[in-house]
Amino acid sequence: MADGAALSSVLGLVLFALTMAASVDKANYDARERWMKSAQDYLKQTLESEINTKVAKNIVLFIGDGMGLSTVTAGRIRKGQLKGNTGEEEVLSWEEFANTALSKTYNTDRMVADSAGTATAYHCGVKANFETIGIDSTGVFADCESSIGAEIDSMFNWALLGGKSVGFVTTSRVTHASPSPLYAHSASRYWEGDFDKPANASKCKDIAAQLIDDFPGNKAQVILGGGRRAFMPNTMQDPEYPEENGRRNDSRNLVREWMEQKTNIEKKNAAYVFDRSGFDDVDPRTTDYLLGLFEPSHMRFESQRNSGNFDEPSLAEMTSKAIQILQKNRRGFYLFVESSNIDIAHHESRGRNALDGVLALDDAVGEARKLTSVADTLLVVSADHSHVFNIGGYPYRGMDILGSAEDPSDIDGMPYPILTYGNGPGYNSAFSTPSGRQNLTGVDTTAESYIQQSAVPLTWETHGGEDVAVYATGPMSHLFHGVIEQNYIAHALSYAACIGPNKDHCLAKPEPETKENLGNLLSTSLATVIALVATWCILA
Numbered sequence: 007m008a009d010g011a012a013l014s015s016v017l018g019l020v021l022f023a024l025t026m027a028a029s030v031d032k033a034n035y036d037a038r039e040r041w042m043k044s045a046q047d048y049l050k051q052t053l054e055s056e057i058n059t060k061v062a063k064n065i066v067l068f069i070g071d072g073m074g075l076s077t078v079t080a081g082r083i084r085k086g087q088l089k090g091n092t093g094e095e096e097v098l099s100w101e102e103f104a105n106t107a108l109s110k111t112y113n114t115d116r117m118v119a120d121s122a123g124t125a126t127a128y129h130c131g132v133k134a135n136f137e138t139i140g141i142d143s144t145g146v147f148a149d150c151e152s153s154i155g156a157e158i159d160s161m162f163n164w165a166l167l168g169g170k171s172v173g174f175v176t177t178s179r180v181t182h183a184s185p186s187p188l189y190a191h192s193a194s195r196y197w198e199g200d201f202d203k204p205a206n207a208s209k210c211k212d213i214a215a216q217l218i219d220d221f222p223g224n225k226a227q228v229i230l231g232g233g234r235r236a237f238m239p240n241t242m243q244d245p246e247y248p249e250e251n252g253r254r255n256d257s258r259n260l261v262r263e264w265m266e267q268k269t270n271i272e273k274k275n276a277a278y279v280f281d282r283s284g285f286d287d288v289d290p291r292t293t294d295y296l297l298g299l300f301e302p303s304h305m306r307f308e309s310q311r312n313s314g315n316f317d318e319p320s321l322a323e324m325t326s327k328a329i330q331i332l333q334k335n336r337r338g339f340y341l342f343v344e345s346s347n348i349d350i351a352h353h354e355s356r357g358r359n360a361l362d363g364v365l366a367l368d369d370a371v372g373e374a375r376k377l378t379s380v381a382d383t384l385l386v387v388s389a390d391h392s393h394v395f396n397i398g399g400y401p402y403r404g405m406d407i408l409g410s411a412e413d414p415s416d417i418d419g420m421p422y423p424i425l426t427y428g429n430g431p432g433y434n435s436a437f438s439t440p441s442g443r444q445n446l447t448g449v450d451t452t453a454e455s456y457i458q459q460s461a462v463p464l465t466w467e468t469h470g471g472e473d474v475a476v477y478a479t480g481p482m483s484h485l486f487h488g489v490i491e492q493n494y495i496a497h498a499l500s501y502a503a504c505i506g507p508n509k510d511h512c513l514a515k516p517e518p519e520t521k522e523n524l525g526n527l528l529s530t531s532l533a534t535v536i537a538l539v540a541t542w543c544i545l546a
Contacts, residue, residue: 055104061512062384062481062502063338066329066374067128067161067495068100070367071121071184072349072360074392074470080357080425081364083407088365092404098364099371100387103479107486109495110473111391114143118471121183121349122195124390124492129160129187129342131496131507139183139192139213146193150207153193161496162188162222164506165340171227171332172339173296175324177305177366178346179233181213184390188342189223190216199236201253212236218260224267227295228328228341230319234280234299237261244302245280246315261297268295282317290330298324307347308362309454321345322369329377338382338503343370352393353466355430355457358408360395384480384502388495392470394428394460408452421446425458430467432460 086096238252351359399411482502504512
């Protein structure tokens, strides 16, 4: 009996092992087939895709400020993990676009760019010097005189002259480096208000004043972001923070001037809002102009905008309302949307906040896709520059992207984070460990307050110099391919929309083959044949 029981037990183990082996083989086969099928499906989709050569009636350019490829990848993983998945397999909304390119981001005088020079490139089509706004490279940083005569037009100029409506949405100050080259010309990105300018720059108007006073800024139908301190006199109390005042020294109330110009002189239906309540009350169907300034400085991080006393619209909500206002123009529109908190968080080495900014942009792009048609709207997503932000170690699939790598360091024996920075405030030589590195044992690296470790100590983390991606879908999106100079973006956009320096090809396009046009063509052809026959008869 004992031998029989033992034999039965052995047979049971063998059967279990064979069953497990078969199960593993089937799992491996299923996984192999899944990868084969997904690749074949994508190949078929690519082979069946068609190039859309129609004119782009509308254009929306999205910029993730500081959203380099490592930030895109980490954002994708974060998005998937928040859904309860491993994350790597997730897709961001713009990663479904058919066309991609790499953009070289350097300024004319710097290997690693700043946001002002890069924004001048993709808004105006001309590369520029570090920290200059809307001027070519003959303009020298902080030299007011050198900027006079160096001014260059932007996509706003071109779109407005083409009969389109224009607007912009940002989570930074509306006078900040990324949006301001759309409407301003300045030898310094820091001259956002008159209070920022030095005495020797008296001939140069501050950026906020240019937005309200001058073309094309004064024709922008949607302006949404932060930075109201540059629009209020220093004697005026902030509407949300009674302990703060505006900062203008010239006593101008630019918001009031804007409202008076739009409502009393231009007789337009205009609205100024400074919080979510006012924003929600705006009806895009009846609103011609919308100015929203939701903070004295930059808008809050995504995790903070609806907490405590803060109540601000999301980037997606602002994008949605902007499109609804602008799309009433039958000739189309040009909209710029920026998720600037990616960059702000990176400079502070707050990886979680930076990835939240990526997901906010993902939502905004998704909203734009719902409200527009790929048939007549060109959507482009890119970044102005990268950051020294890294994804490292050999973490297993599904490990928290905000957590530590799979094993501790083989040098100091301490855990290290998956996300790190090449430089920034995450370095602290005061740590009493042999390597001078913080021991992360027991530290919650997923907390919003956590500052990622960095290799070189700096007060603020810096930009990165590598190329950034460009993603495009819609009319003429195939113009974005290969490795491009960043200033090419403006030229491709204007060509697609038949505006600015690239509209002559549209004027020469043949008429569409409608029944009426075909009838005219046949009549003309018949008349030509009759004339030739008559001529032959006469000569004969």
